[in-house]
Each structure stands twice: as structure tokens, then as C-alpha cells.
Amino acid sequence: MPDTSALSSRRVALARLSRTEAQARTTIAQRAHGLAFELGGVAWQAGLTPLVLAAPPSVPVAPAGGRMDFEWAGARFALLLPASAVEQWLSAQMQQASLPALPSELVQSVLEAALAQVLAAIQALGQGEPHLLHWSAAPPDTPEAVAASDDKLPAHAFELLLRAQDATPAIATPAIAARLHADNLGLMLLAGLLVRRTPRPGQLAADVPLRLRAELGESRATLDELRALALGDVLLLQTCFVGPQRNLWLTGDGRAGVQLALPPADPAGAADAPDAAPITPFLTVLQPWSATMSAPTSPASSDEAATSLQALPVRLSFDLGELSLTLAQVQALQPGQTLELGHPLAAGVNIRANGLLIGEGDLVEIDGQWGVAIRSLLRQGGDAAQP
Secondary structure, three states: OOOOOOOOOOOOOOOOOOHHHHHHHHHHHHHOOOEEEEEOOEEEEEEEEEOOOOOOOOOOOOOEEEEEEEEEOOEEEEEEEEOOHHHHHHHHHOOOOOOOOOOHHHHHHHHHHHHHHHHHHHHOOOOOOOEEEEEEOOOOOOHHHHHHHHOOOOOEEEEEEEEEOOOOOOOOOOOEEEEEEEOHHHHHHHHHHHOOOOOOOOOOHHHOEEEEEEEEEEEEEEHHHHHOOOOOOEEEOOEEOOOOOOEEEEEOOOOOEEEEEOOOOOOOOOOOOOOOOOOOOEEEEEEEEEOOOOOOEOOOOOOOOOOOHHHOEEEEEEEEEEEEEEHHHHHOOOOOOEEEOOOOHHHOEEEEEOOEEEEEEEEEEEOOEEEEEEEEEEOOOOOEOOO
8 A cells, every 4th residue: 555644635725605605706796897886076987806715816906005894784894995095086086187195184084085975875876874884094014004904804805996987098097906895794785786787798608619410300219229220220300300491400409509491402413413522501590599499390298207227218319410619609690691511411410319429321201201211320339330
């Protein structure tokens, strides 16, 4: 047995959050952006970002210049401001004018006026009057400043960016990088105020690739029936998307997707010409993303439960291939737009069992019902079965 006595393990700190707290933090992260308010006749915008364990804020917080503890609707908050907050606030009041160093007496007067306006803006949100519990303004980089910024802070921390909306776009207005702490009730209060706002799009969501299949239809089979499949067998499409209009669905899960139309059928004999090159078809978008995939024919519902493991149903799907699109591209699809399939229709129909490719076939019509004649089957190791 190897000697592990010299190995040391580091205990990883985990945040203990209830489900409600986690949902509230998610609401704030998604919706607390571009929050418009007014202070002293100047328009401001604020943004809140929940801070994660051991994760630094995206904008470093400057040395602490003051801390305001207040109570609002029964919840406790602590606002930590950088030492430059007073100068930035005054500069915004004076159209970003450059100001000399301020005497301490003037700084205190400005802070008192700013705090009164902040409390009035909070009261305007309609959750009652906030009450100032404590205000401390200590010079930065002193033990008093450090103690004031870290003493018994409420559990939930947020990066708070405040930016004056200057009338001159050419002037880059610096943001006040502050920090807001809230207790559990304060967390719920903030989330409740934001829940009706539109969430901002995620930074990665638009570029997430989606692999979608151009499905013709589907069937249900048991494991026993699946094992009995052989070359030449015909699988009927119990749910068929291909109607008289030659439609199909571009889908990822067989339940939602984009409705497409196949190109018109080749004129008689055109596809059989000796010098005819395989044509890569373009599929036309008929309907953008839909949560429900309709079909001209659907299987009859069965209330019979599977009596054994081998009788469990397997979803057999039939598609013409896969297309890779990003989420943004799928969301931008419009009726009439075309998508290139990437290979000729003569390449055949893919047969999948619960999403796993098990073979290929050819589309056939039997007494008005569509089916797929099995051309090849993939063995367990991935090799094609020979006739």
C-alpha cells in the first residue's frame, strides 16, 4: 500500500446557501444591470454582481473610505465606499470638472448631503423608509479603515458599480467601485425588486454550438424488436413529419425544433442522368424555433406498461444528417431563410436508437405511409454489418 502520510489535503470552503438564497443570487446576477436612478439632479446607473467565494471583483475596490450601515424593510445592509467616492460624486455634479483636493470639513459636508440623497433614493423604491444605523469615515490604509470595512459585515456581498450618465459621450466617466453587503432578508428584498426586470443575455450563451438533426419522423420499438432488425427490413415512421409539402424538423431532442422544407423533387430521370453530380440540397425555413413539433401522422397512444426490461420502448428517429449552428444563429432564423444540408439526399437516412446511430437506410413509401428500408446496420463495435 502506498505511503500517504506525507500527503496533505486542503479543506475547500463551500458556501452554504438555501435553494431560495441561490435563486435570489441568480436573479440579482441576471437582472441587476443598468439600474437607473437620480442623485442631486444627476442621472446615474448602477450594477450589482454577487461576489463568489474567494473570487476577486471584476473591478478592484479601492481602499475603504467609508462605511454606511442602514436598515431597510427589516433587512440590514452595509455599503463600503472607496476613498475617491466623494471626489467622483462631486465631479459628476459639476459635469466631470477636475477638482482640487478638498478640505476634510468640506468632505464631511458632501458626505452628509450624499448620504441623505442615497437614503431618499432608496425610500423612493417603495419598501419603506431606510434608517441609517452607523456611518464611519476613516482615512484609507489605516487600521481603523480596515476594521470599519470588515467588522461584522452581512453575509451576502455584491460588487456595486456606480456610474454617472454624462451628457457628453466622448467623456469616459469613471465608475465608483463600491461593495454592498446584505443579510438574508436583504438578499430576498433585492431579488424581489429585480425579479420583473429583463435578464441580460449571458456572455457565452450566444456562441454555444447546437448539433441539430434534420428529422423525418420517429417510431417506437422494444429492445427485443431492436435486436431482431436485419438488412432489408422496413421501419415504418409512426410519427412522420414528411407530408405532401415535403417538410421535416431540425431538432435536438425530438420535441422542439425549426420546421424546414425539402427542395422540390427532381424532375423525372434528372437524378439518374449518367453525368449528374450529387446535389447538396438547401433546406428552407418554414417556421422558426417552436416548442411543439407537429406532424401529419402520429402514433396511437398506448396505456400498456412495459412488462419486462426487454419491452421498454426505444425511440427510433430518422434524419438526413446533422447541422451545427450556434444558439444565436438558431434564434435569428426567419421564414424563407435557407440552410445547406451539407451532403446529397442520396447519402441516405440515418437511423438512431435513443440518439445513437445504429444504421442507414433509404426512404420508401408503402401504401401511402413513409418508411425506411435498412441499408446497413452498425454492430456494437461500430462496424457496419455486411449483407
